[in-house]
Amino acid sequence: DTEVTQTPKHLVMGMTNKKSLKCEQHMGHRAMYWYKQKAKKPPELMFVYSYEKLSINESVPSRFSPECPNSSLLNLHLHALQPEDSALYLCASSHHHGGGTNIEQFFGPGTRLTVL
């Protein structure tokens, strides 16, 4: 299984809603990532988990709350979002950092989020 899966594929939510994005991989990767991508822009890193612990938080607002329940799952909890948070949210995974060659990040298909 060389796939990263994400659900839902599309999500529309109001500014007062609470929702969660889910990501799953079964490649044995111990690093997992959340990226945000606006139209015609490159992906921007939000969070990195390494061995189920938060390793990097790129100064993301607290209305985004990541969670890594186990080595295969990564969630992103959303609360009180703003319309400007509308974007494609990409999950990725990779082997743990190191000097090896198999350190590419594998991306999921993304969740397209619209905040009304």
Place this chain on the structure above:
Amino acid sequence: GQNIDQPTEMTATEGAIVQINCTYQTSGFNGLFWYQQHAGEAPTFLSYNVLDGLEEKGRFSSFLSRSKGYSYLLLKELQMKDSASYLCAVKSGAGSYQLTFGKGTKLSVIP
């Protein structure tokens, strides 16, 4: 700081060869990645260079010169399905998970 530059758009003809350049100035360097992204889809990994030189993978090749802060992606025998954005990304440190992406080059392949 991190700065990665690539052309915004390129157009090439089916069957031809196209070279997409990427220059970078980063605070550290531990490898350069090329990703392909079709509109509305996730990026997919194409290549990784950490040492100087050319890496070839089928119709795709990637070159790196660390002293010049320069890489290119070479696509041969272009096909219509190669129309996509091509993202150059730099990993800035040995222990770093962080990939800094360039803005991407939108390639249009025309008949």
